[in-house]
Amino acid sequence: MPNSATLQRGIQENLYQHIEEWVKGTKHDVCGVIFLYTENGPANLDAQVRGILEAQPDLSFEVWTDDENNTLAVILPGRTLDAVHFEGLLLKQRLQDIKADLDPRITLASFPEQGEATEAVMKQMAESARRSLSGDIHIFTREEAKTARSSILIVDNDPTIREFLQIRFKMQGYETYEANDGLTALNLIEKMKPDLVLTELNLYGIDGLPYIHHIQKLNVNKSPKIVVLTEQKVEQTISQCFQSGVEDYITKPFSPVELDARIRRCFN
């Protein structure tokens, strides 16, 4: 029995190395990797996963298990990030159909889109799946390894906008905070000291110009840059905002591509 334990550990130690080799050695240009972690998974989880993936047409895959850590690795050669993401969510849905209270945590990526597929990166991905706090599927970005990231505070009453911007900025490597009204925003600016505040003007609590003035009067060393993203198109409001020192003013509906460019310009 001790032998088999050692044997298992041996496989374990080499697992991430194997994965790295497999990913790098694939004959396709891209290769996707999904790490799936479940706390209370059934013993035959990998068989179920295999079953689900086999049912898909034209899908080549490899499944490896890390039994010690209840983690599963799925390799999808020849798949770009969006296809991998879709597979991930399909997996999650099907598994939940089979067993409703299963709560799988998934981290996925496609290489070399997200960077280099080293063993360390594989381990970090698996770790992030295990440590994940929310049930949402997590896309591992290359910037996640880096530490010095610019931070953006997103302030808007509308959760749709907040969600979209948060996903987008996170994928671009910014660190994001959210607030849904004026007073929370002021608190967060003082506490988290973001580099840039992307805010609506129409908020509860305090809003509009008095709100902008308050931001600038807050007790922080470097006042954050303010970019206004709002429905207000009244010329007087726009000019008053610029007079108060706002960096940029974008009206809704907005083009996300243009927003990215303007934000990047603010940071340079």
Added chain:
Amino acid sequence: MGGITLLRDILLIYGLFAIYYVMTVNVLYFSVLAFSFRNIMTVFRRSAYSKFNTLSGSELVPAVSLLVPAYNEEVTVIENVKCLLTLNYPNYEVIVINDGSKDDTLGVLVKEFGLEKIPNPEMRNAIDCQAITGVYHNPQYPHLYVIDKPNGGKADSLNAGINLSHYPLISSIDADSLLEKDALIRMARQYMENPEETVAIGGDVRIANGCLIENGQVKDFSLPNKMWPMFQAIEYLKAFLGGRIGWSSINGLIIVSGAFGLFRKDYVIAVGGYRGGYPGEDMNIIIKLHRYMLENKLKYRIAFCPEAVCWTQAPDTYHILSNQRKRWGRGNLKNMIENYDMAFNPRYKVMGLLTMPYNIIFEALNPYFKLTGLVALAGYVALDMTQWKILLVFGLINFLSGYLFSIGALLLEELAFKRFTKISDLLKMLFYGAFKFFGYSQLGTLWRIQGHIQYLQNNNSWGAMTRQSWKEEKSEAPSSAA
């Protein structure tokens, strides 16, 4: 013996007359309710299928001056002004009028917003009012003005506000009204659907007792826990949804709530502004507007916008509530007496042929007919015990028709707004709708009569009014929701 039979017959006839009166009143109520039902799906669709995200930031929306008269409001005025400053509207100003408060209302405002006195404020003198002491402003809050003036009453304060206002539309707001963020833009949108003709629009007033209020927003809606506000909640629902939607659809609306209403400034000035010195100025200005537009043969519309909601704290003690109702009784009677010439006068169209007669015969005189009818029937039964059933019938037609009206109002709410999300709320409403008839309605009648007596006695005291902070309600609400 003959004398008694004659008396009995007279009492019976009068009693029957009273029964027919009650049935007629109720048939009229139901007609108005039917008009409301006819209109409710349009209201629902306008609210559900149009966004105002393009309007709320657009230059094309007319600018509004919000007028907020304040008397002894130091406890709540800051929260309310802050809420008013965060409305979702492109271009508007908030003018608070301190009506010679004895407490520190002005001081509190000046301190909170860093206001300074403007040296030469420009007050147009469109309407006569008491001379003001000063106007306060801070360029950091460019849309807030505070007028200080000696005490002159709510109407006088509104007139002073009109004199300062810079915009073509005005909105009168009570100092304790909590406007929803979108309330003003919804009203403005209704105005824009008919700009030349619309002269005034009324908003929907709802009871906030029992709701969780945070940051100027009703976060969690809940029916009140105390009895008095609960009765008023069902009353307001009946009056606003059941009554006002119907009346406004035939252009016979007689009142726009002073707590939240939008007006064309030029027409308000044309009718001489608000009448001061007596309660009921909100009904009075509407009657004046109808009169002016009809006498000058101008095409017009006085509308009601039920999706524009303003929350208010209802009085929750007998004393304050009774004083309020007596005031309303006084004001109504004065308005009726001053304008009775419009009744049955075809020159005044719907207002003259329907609204005024209805209000005089079936609202102002209602308590007297019912009371005397009851007494007559009681007397009749006393003389002939076998006929006790007639008394029961009288009671039942009052009770059941009133209850049916409540059900109608609840149905309207369910069709268009669906604000009550709990089944327990629905049950509570149904219960109180019935419970009303065992005391509350009778008290209402009594208060109205007392108001009339006060009018005839020329008694014009305002009565006691205590202010509770919105924040107090918040700390109450979670435990009371348990």
Added chain:
Amino acid sequence: MFQHVTVAIYFVYACLGLIGLGIAILFYMKLKYLATLKKTEQYRLKHQDYFRFIQSHLHEDSDLPVPPGKLTALERRVIQDKFAEWIEQFKGEIRNRVVELCDKAGFVKDELEQLDSLFFGRRVEAAYRLGNMRAAEAVPRLLQMLRKQSYSPLTIILGRAIAKSAKQEEQLKEMLELMLRHGKPIHNLVADVLLETDLDSSKLLLKLLEDGNTDFVKVALVAMWGQAVPEVIPALDRLVGAEEKDVRAEAVKLYLSSNPVLKDETIKQLMSDNNWEIRAAIAKSLGSLHAAGSIPLLRNAMRDENWWVRNNSAESLAKLGETGFEILCETALRGSGVERETALYHIEKVMNEGTDHDAVDQMVSFNKKRLLYDRYFGVAERKPVRQVAAVGGDYSA
């Protein structure tokens, strides 16, 4: 005698019956609504991953897949609503991709079918949703509905749906015609609806300006407010002489907003126009025009009967250097009634702004004004003259 009581008794029974019916309907509606609410929330959670997936990959070029699995009608609604929110908030390539996705997922087809529903409410709802999804193929049907609709809030809803989805200019023009044919002065609202379109609005507005239909012209003028385009000027020139009062007023305001060079003749003409809006607009723009003959005109305008004209004149005088300011002081000291008040107010305003100047030339100009002020009001300390508007008194006409 007692048949009257029987009438009352029938009344009672009728009430009881209706009350019972009413309560039953109430409960039915409430319970159904609560159940739908719960299901909607469940579906939203279920597809949360899919929504995040779409949001993460909208910027890429690849084709986006439709929502996986078999979906109930309510589920499709929930997903459609989410897509509609994105379409509403975004612009450009990303929005087009969501629109395509709606089409691919069959939502447009669903709603087109609903357009044939027997219930009026469902048809209106379908129209609204099709507008949200920018469904170009629905526009002819929507125009039909608009044609049959008498004037009501639904006219606006349908118009907006058409404006959002139309891909051809003629369709927009037809919509305008149908909305304006009821004769209501809703030009502001119609302009707002028109601006929701994806098509090139400036080109369209220019065309509308040339149109013979005055309603179209008004809508175009109003819609252009805040977007003054140089090509507009020639067309406006013609409109300034137009007959219709509102059209002229709007045209003049727009014309002036582009800061044109005006002839003295034109200035004089506009300053004596019948319409106060025009007088106020020209008075306001004279402040930045620095035309030689303005000052006497503005001085006269301070006696105008309309408050806005007086206000704008004083404001402009204050901007016209020391000469203008001197006129203000003179008016304040030697004039009477309305002009004095207006002058005083603006003088105070200028004095109070005195402390905020950074640039040297502004400081110089302010100091000159201060000297004038002291000369006229002869006060050594810098205490401003406090006067409050009198009530009643000398207010003629």
